Amino acid sequence: MNALREKARELLATKTVQVVIGYAPGSGGAARALFVREAAQAGELVFDETCLQNLAAYLMKPEVRRLGRAALVARPATLRTILQLAAENQLAESSLLALVPGADGVLSLSTFSAIEAHVAAQDNDLSAAEKSELEKFAAMGLDERREFWQEQFSRCLKCYACRAACPLCYCTRCTVECNQPQWIPVPAHDLGNLEWNVMRAMHLAGRCTNCGDCSRACPVGIPLYLLNQKLCSDVLSSFNQRSGMAARADHSLSTFKPDDPEDFIR
């Protein structure tokens, strides 16, 4: 942690960056985001297991961009988000630097290729627990799954907190906001809620880096991560692709292979 503070201080003092985006102790057992703009303030930074938020989301906010070059305290998913955003033409390499706290100090990754190398070396698979949860779902009957999700979605408020938290939901106009035609009914009811959630998941397929911020943001506790993890695992098993592995990568759904599986097509 000291190494992180030291690094932040140095980056700000040398004007290498104009802001360090990191974590400070927060309420309810989860750290909150901290924007450090003065070297003197760097001592407030923390890094521990409560630091879960994917800070890359801030890189997409105009008010944060205006501050100048940012150093971002990055978790594994954050790094992949950065690469995914870059692959979607949303980030300039010169606009950021990633700080990866580790056992022996803090690693500062200032280029996309450095981030790529780091990501390639880290474990990007779903965890054993995550996999077994998906397996449990696969083993359930169709009706059981439908009832589960119907119950979950019936609680959705259409507050779009999940969308606001998601670093990849950077669109300035979301499909739900289109009214010519109105794709998704505005009020929160079972049909619209289902459509909204299917759409959200589909729009993240092949892009989501499984940071989990959507589920953490949902005020009614819908396990959105399950949908995302299901799609991550399908994209991997069907196309052998993972999101956020490279800054110049073809998106798995806007590319194809002539021999993609098609056993379901008659």
Add this chain to the structure above:
Amino acid sequence: MPDFQPKIVAFVCNWCTYAGADLTGTSRMKYSPQVSIIRFPCTGRIDFMLLLKAFASGADGIIVSGCHPNDCHYSSGNFHARRRWIIFRGLLDFLGIDVRRVQFSWVSAAEGAKWAQLVNETSERIRELGPFAGYQRLRGLGVG
């Protein structure tokens, strides 16, 4: 429900399946009238949102059909579509939506007979599955 007549929407591409269905007609082959076609330039154009809208509007089943791989009029629209459907089907299934209600297929402009057969088989399957009550209940219509 012996006299249940399902409503089935077919989303097809202009160049292969639409033309294939034209051939079914010119060859005077008969099939079940519960299926109606909506024409698209290419399967690549077919947005998954339209499938959701079809179910929301009361479809009991959906057919999506285009050119066989390597025969796409636009060379790769169907390949893009195929990827999309792989993911979409997986998601529907995960949400407990019976993917047997969505039939994907490749029907070429020469396969008039395949089209008739596809429509009949799909209609039969949807008839067996019954009205898409689960979805229609969401819509607040109940099942008649």
Add this chain to the structure above:
Amino acid sequence: MARIGVFICHCGENISATVDVKQVAAAAARIPGVAHSVEYKYMCSDPGQQLVKDAIREKGLTGVVVAACSPRMHEPTFRRACAETGLNPFLCEMANIREHCSWVHEKGDATTEKAIDIVRTLVAKVKKNKALQPIQVPVTKVALVIGGGIAGIQASLDIANAGHRVILVEREPSIGGHMSQLSETFPTLDCSQCILTPRMVEVAQHPNITLYSYAELESLDGFIGNFKARIRRKARSLDETLCTGCGLCTQKCPTRKIPGEFDAGLGLRPAIYVPFPQAVPNKPVIDREHCTYYRTGKCRLCEKICPTQAIRFDQLDEIVEVEVGAVVVATGFDIKHGDFFPEYGYGKYPDVIDGLQFERLASASGPTLGEIRRPSDGKVPETVVFVACAGSRDPAKGIEYCSKICCMYTAKHAMLYRHKVHGGKPYVFYMDIRAGGKMYEEFVRRAMEEDGVQYVRGRISRVFERDGKLVVKGADTLLGARPMEIEADLVVLATAAVAQPGAEELAQKLHVSYDAHRFFSEAHPKLRPVETNTAGIFLAGACQAPKDIPESVAQASGAAAKVAALFSRSELVREPLIAVVDRQPPPVYSSCVGCFLCQSACPYQAIEKEEIRGRDGQLIKTVARVNPGLCQGCGTCVAFCRTKSIDIQGFSHEQVHAEVLALLNRGERDA
């Protein structure tokens, strides 16, 4: 308020026999927005069309639905009829109640109901249709031909003879390509040079053709009708306008021991050279890698003896910029060289050679003046083994495909050898003989039957040297895999035909796609074999796949015809059924977020980046833009866009959304 006219056709009895057309007309009249609904015996007949036209005028219709046969049949007819009244043709749709309804269902209520459903669907669509204007793209009537082999030559001549200007870019110092290296050509055995050189000269003299030899494409921007090409003219070290082609320099150059490309390494050439006597242009080039002056700073002999002082040692590459409307890619192929076949000793034993080397040995202009003498000691070989499919059709070597030309040229080689070396013993090892083509099978038969070439079906396992002979080990699979051993003096491998080196790089410059073997991809394997997926760029010859000369020439003429058709008008007019990306005032705004997923999905590279800038010139954002010259209207991009910023005219979000809702809501909703 929409005023839609619905016109229901009986099609004689084709529709009315199973569909109650009166009921359909009555139901259509009740659809909100429908101002007029009639049925008629033959809508497509002149009186039928008149009915539509009169109604448009009299009832002030804003849209038309013709419920009849397939739009693939009569959509153009009815759109034209609408246009004649001044109604925008894209406000007319057809409801297919014949092929998709009356012909495929039995007479009855369900069939009539379905016909009504279809009409309602199309009425809902047409209400959302927009008047569209055809797209006009200006066309620069100059063609760029890349590659001056027989394919590029033919394409250039055809386009030039159609009256258009051509810029021909050839990488090597001379045009001619592989054909210029060939001795005699199957299936007629006429001399390659004799039929090729007149065409080369025609290229040089044609007033419509500008030839840039020793030049390469640097970059290509733009789109159909409007490309900008930058061409790098590599320094020849020579002022071409002064050089008379007298050849004194090439005779006097002291640096003479360089293996010549033209003779496939079997002959030697000087550092300043003309690749072959009939070269076009017949102007030398200094090979700077080998020239003594460039290597040591001393010599400049050629400069001294040149009677017109044309040598320019300090010449630099020059970039020429040209504007062209179409591009023909004719960069040809190559054959596998080098250590591709260690087991056959290719690249190790001088007397194991490839097909092109044999062509040079057999050529009257070659290093042996047409006598078959083996490279190692100049001896006339008594036994020659020809190996077909050397690498082709061999997944283990990474080449699954058939090189197509080898069966034929191997037969030719064996024949030429027999003609030149009386008593010589030619063997051909082959897997299958593929001699599809006019007079091709007969040609191979002739080799076997008249010229006594010994054909052995089987693969060679190894070639090694023993007592000055090449021992070829193989098996005759027709004789129950009987092992065979032949002592040969010369082994000729028909090595696989492969893509040109640099094909990939060129494809990227041109934005055309290529296959797994780096041959350029045609737009459609059956119906658009000379086009690429990028409009305005065409393919000719062996750059698309291995081909022989007649096929290369045919494709070249095909490509030229496409170019001539494109150049037949000064503007390209296209149907406006293409994608567009949202733009709104003030002064420019777009909901596009610039993720460019649409760009990677587009099969035609039709999506470009456009910068939106504020009044002060500050970059606001980079968004997508569809190039109307390139978009083919597939709509693949549309389904990828999360912000619904890209839409396709004629099949827009609003149109198809309305269709889905209308189809399923019998009488429920209709906004």
